[in-house]
Amino acid sequence: xxxxxxxIPVIGERGQxxxxxxxVLIVGAGGLGSVVLTYLASAGVGRIxxxxxxxxxxxxxxxxxxxxxxIGKNKAISAMDFVERLNPxxxxxxxxxxxxxxxxxxxxxxxxxxxxPDNFEVRLILNDFCIENGIPFVHGAVYGFEGExxxxxxxxxxxxxxxxxxxxxxxxxxxxxxxxxxxxxxxxEVIKVILDMEVLKGRLLRFDLRSxxxxxxxxxxxxxxxxxx
Numbered sequence: 285x286x287x288x289x290x291x292i293p294v295i296g297e298r299g300q301x302x303x304x305x306x307x308v309l310i311v312g313a314g315g316l317g318s319v320v321l322t323y324l325a326s327a328g329v330g331r332i333x334x335x336x337x338x339x340x341x342x343x344x345x346x347x348x349x350x351x352x353x354x355i356g357k358n359k360a361i362s363a364m365d366f367v368e369r370l371n372p373x374x375x376x377x378x379x380x381x382x383x384x385x386x387x388x389x390x391x392x393x394x395x396x397x398x399x400x401p402d403n404f405e406v407r408l409i410l411n412d413f414c415i416e417n418g419i420p421f422v423h424g425a426v427y428g429f430e431g432e433x434x435x436x437x438x439x440x441x442x443x444x445x446x447x448x449x450x451x452x453x454x455x456x457x458x459x460x461x462x463x464x465x466x467x468x469x470x471x472x473e474v475i476k477v478i479l480d481m482e483v484l485k486g487r488l489l490r491f492d493l494r495s496x497x498x499x500x501x502x503x504x505x506x507x508x509x510x511x512x513x
Contacts, residue, residue, distance in 0.1 A: 312400035319467025347460035431466035
């Protein structure tokens with residue numbers, strides 16, 4: 285417990301034990317995933333899975349700090365190496381592929397899912413699978429100076445929040461520090477899910493770091509949502 289001595293006064297020894305006994309799947313080892321996996325591993329989440337089929341490119345390093353010095357390496361494997369060095373007590377597994385409807389079942393083996401992908405299709409696949417299987421997940425997204433986070437535990441879900449999705453762009457403008465803030469909030473939400481604390485269920489936290497405006501958008505189940513739960 286010495287590694288976690290500074291946070292145990294906040295969450296208690298029982299809380300720390302719950303983190304150690306928990307498992308989290310992080311989908312996307314990019315800008316958001318780098319932050320989330322760093323803080324969850326540091327906090328002592330016992331088992332972490334990392335899903336990403338992309339390789340590290342030079343332009344990633346502006347925000348994806350866990351991949352420093354690993355250009356050309358698969359991101360999931362690179363992130364796994366980082367976690368193993370950061371906290372050897374954490375069991376970590378890399379899934380070097382991109383999520384699709386056939387392999388999404390890997391999420392069944394984890395208590396919570398952190399959504400950090402860079403496209404809507406993966407978010408929708410995970411949303412539908414997690415809702416069907418009763419797996420809570422924390423969604424995060426960034427654009428320039430802007431970020432958003434919400435936590436889905438049953439209904440309302442991601443489809444209730446966004447019934448229509450814009451056409452996916454090839455690349456999204458991102459500031460590294462926006463990933464830092466968004467990923468930190470995601471990490472807090474994941475840990476609070478594990479500890480049964482109040483989370484952003486039915487509430488989308490949005491912020492603009494240019495103006496430093498933070499606000500919430502409350503949302504309910506939409507009758508048109510195709511998810512049954």
